[in-house]
Amino acid sequence: MSIPLIDLAKLTSASDAVRQQEIQSLDTACREIGFFYLVNTGLPNSLMQALMREAKRFFNQPQQVKNAIDIKNSANHRGYGNIGEEQLDEVTHADWKETFDMALDYPADHPLVAKYPTMYGPNQNPRDPQTLEVLQDYYVAAFEVAQKLLTAMAQALSLEDDFFTRCFTDHVTVLRMIHYPPRPEAGHDNGAGAHTDYGCVTLLLQDQTGGLQVKNRQGEWVDATPIENALVVNIGDLMQHWTNDEYVSTAHRVRASLPDVHRYSFPFFVEPDYETQVTCVPSCQSADKPAKYQPVLAGDWIQSRFDATYAYREEKH
Template sequence: MNPTHTSFQQLPVVDVSGLFSDDDAQRLATARELDRAAREAGFFYVTGHQVSRAQQSALIEQAKRFFAAEHEWKMRYYIGKSTAHRGYVPEGEEVFAGGKRDRKEAFDTGRELPADDPDVRAGTPMLGPNSWPEQAGFREAVGGYYKAAFELGRALFRGFSLALGLPEQHFDQYLRKPPSQLRLIHYPLDPSAEDRPGIGAHTDYECFTILLPTAPGLEVMNGEGEWIDAPPVENAFVVNIGDMLEVWTGGTYVATSHRVRKVREERYSFPLFFACDYHTVVAPLPQFATPEAVAKYPPVSAGDHLFAQTAQSFTYLKERLQRGELLLPDGSKALASFGQQARYASAEMDT
């Protein structure tokens, strides 16, 4: 158990405007606030982020238009037709640990890479071109938001670098063309959904996530294993630690388990899963490499972990695994292997 992971009852708020300052002291002070929030909760709001309201509004409007379209038209862009895991995700396609199908639909995008990119030509999973629907303004709005949110992610990573006692640009070397996905998610109106999960409890597989939600429904597990509501805050993003930062920090930062429940109104959600480059090997940093941490967190390929978790949760990929068309990378972990859920499950097995 992480001794600093607290029994918080609400998410901390971090003003990250200082990360964009030319003043070294101000950037360091902001980094320390990030560090405190990452250690104590692993989930927090960020304000002062420099992603404009216009960019947010354009994204939301395009998502509403897309998801309001006929199912047959949306299925023209079905993710199972993509070579890079991009496109439309119909309701029930994604299944998390526990085997429950999600009550949501989504559209997945990422960094646009051409077919002749060396990693794409090599068949690297999760990398390649997007699948853009024939909807006026969609590509421009979604692509513009992706670019702005990705720059916020770069700034946050530099803040984490300072917080961890590293050179400010330390993680830049791992951000050349990461498989960072932006998901457009729609939770339809369902008045009976109070006691039914909209999306199963899980951690995020990447380094951290930058989330723009439009309505309540998100719940976060605190250090005591309690589920805490995380409602939207005006012009703030929700940021949470993912599996790879948990590994890099030897468990000092926790990949906080979360879920969506009580979706009693139509809800849209836009997470940018901020990853590092596919072939990055992640292991505890020297300052966190205690014997316990090294034993618990053996080196892992960031991309292989992302692909393995994705392949175990998407129906079309699981079917390919069953047919022998895909193989999980060696050493792949089962779903829900990080975060508090994994810790509590381990403790129960030990008793």
């Protein structure tokens, strides 16, 4: 299995022939692999480099500075996560990484915060205004890319263009910075355990270190080798449910960094409004293939996956 390249400029081309051909390639990638590289995204190279720079500065701060915005202090899962806080694979070690999560910033008195306090609310921001500005700029830019991609996916599935994008008014999309420090000993090779993502799609910006691996249909782990300025995109569980398993959410993992090697990556977890009713799309069911999944609120699904992954959230329930 090789991970295909999808060109966002072609997906949004004014030429109907060019656009339709790339939409077909996108559809094939979503059905057969669930992973692809996205090139010509329009994300400025300067912004991607700034995000890398600010991540290094943020994670290089003294531990007590990072702990001041510890994610365990946030009801809605925002802020800094220490090494070992997350265990994506329930069988192996906890993940050897530290993280920072942010999403849309809702004031504590917002009605959605009162209704769904574990998914909406204020961010815990880095104290450096420059870091925060870069994070916010990247969040906005990556969201625009995601909306273009979801429009193309709707077209591939013979749906209305805005079938997915109209579900992103009060969305719970998360931008995460991840630092994988050098692994402590040879036996601990688990940077991020094998898992599938929870939401619609994930747009990943990674540095040139490598380490991301994708599980193919034969059960073999294939390297998702970094490509300069490309995003790695994968289908999430929610999209798999929405499409009745037509679009596949594929397991992936990150091998721990080698001694003296630091790895940085930036997943953008594209997740719709909490109250999005996820029901099998019309083009993915038939008399021969009825809907496999009961309708579910997007937020309820994502919430259940969070609770299974983070010990500190289990303790609060």
